[in-house]
Amino acid sequence: MKPQDIVAGKSSLWIFGYGSLVWKPDFRYRRSQVGYVRGYKRRFWHGDNFHRGNDTMPGRVVTLIEDDDASTWGVAFEVTGSQVEESLKYLNVREAVCGGYITKMVDFYPEGEKQSPVQALLYIATPDNPLYLGPASPEEIGVQIAVSRGKTGHNLEYLLRLAEFMRRSCPGVEDTHLFSIEAAALTVVSYLLAAQ
Numbered sequence: 001m002k003p004q005d006i007v008a009g010k011s012s013l014w015i016f017g018y019g020s021l022v023w024k025p026d027f028r029y030r031r032s033q034v035g036y037v038r039g040y041k042r043r044f045w046h047g048d049n050f051h052r053g054n055d056t057m058p059g060r061v062v063t064l065i066e067d068d069d070a071s072t073w074g075v076a077f078e079v080t081g082s083q084v085e086e087s088l089k090y091l092n093v094r095e096a097v098c099g100g101y102i103t104k105m106v107d108f109y110p111e112g113e114k115q116s117p118v119q120a121l122l123y124i125a126t127p128d129n130p131l132y133l134g135p136a137s138p139e140e141i142g143v144q145i146a147v148s149r150g151k152t153g154h155n156l157e158y159l160l161r162l163a164e165f166m167r168r169s170c171p172g173v174e175d176t177h178l179f180s181i182e183a184a185a186l187t188v189v190s191y192l193l194a195a196q
C-alpha cells in the first residue's frame with residue numbers, strides 16, 4: 001500500500017523510527033514520543049549499498065523481523081498539516097528508493113503504562129528485498145559494519161548512534177542483538193587501530 005493511500009486526507013500521522021530515524025529524522029514534525037511496536041524484533045539483517053555501504057561492500061542496517069514474542073523500541077514522530085506530505089516525500093526517497101524499505105501501518109505503544117496504542121507508519125525491509133542479507137553472527141556483522149562506508153557516512157556511526165539512543169532513551173530495555181554487535185564492531189576497530 002502506497003503511503004499516499006494510507007494517509008489520504010489525513011491531517012496528522014505518526015511515523016515510527018527504529019534505526020537511523022531515531023537519531024536523524026531530518027523532517028519537520030510536531031512532537032515525538034519514545035515507545036515500541038509489538039510483534040517485531042530489530043535485526044541488522046538488511047544490506048545498504050547507498051547510505052552506509054556500496055555495491056562491493058554493502059553496509060548493514062536494521063529492519064524488523066516478525067516475532068510474536070518480541071517488541072522493538074524507538075521513537076514515533078507526529079507530523080501534521082503540510083508536514084505529512086513533506087515527510088512522506090522525503091522518506092520515500094531516503095527509505096524506499098535509496099534503502100529498499102516498504103511501508104506498513106502498525107500499533108505504536110507510547111512508553112508509560114496508561115498510554116493506549118496509536119496507529120503509526122513504519123518502513124520495513126522484507127526478506128524478499130534484493131538488498132536483504134539475513135542472519136549472521138554478531139562478530140560477522142561487527143566486522144562488516146567496522147569496514148563499511150557509504151554516501152551518508154560510516155556504518156559504525158549508524159550502529160553507535162542507535163546504541164547510544166537505546167542507552168539514553170530506553171535504559172531499561174535489553175537489546176542483546178544490538179549491544180553484542182556494538183561490542184564486536186568496537187573490538188574490530190581496536191584491533192585495526194592497534195595494527196596501525
Ligand SMILES: N[C@@H](CCC(=O)N[C@@H](CS)C(=O)NCC(=O)O)C(=O)O
Nearest residue numbers: 017018019020021048051099123152
Ligand atoms: N526504517 C528504519 C531504518 C531506517 C534506516 O536506517 N534507513 C536507512 C536507509 S538504508 C537510512 O535512512 N540511512 C540514513 C543514514 O544512514 O544516515 C527506521 O525507521 O529508522
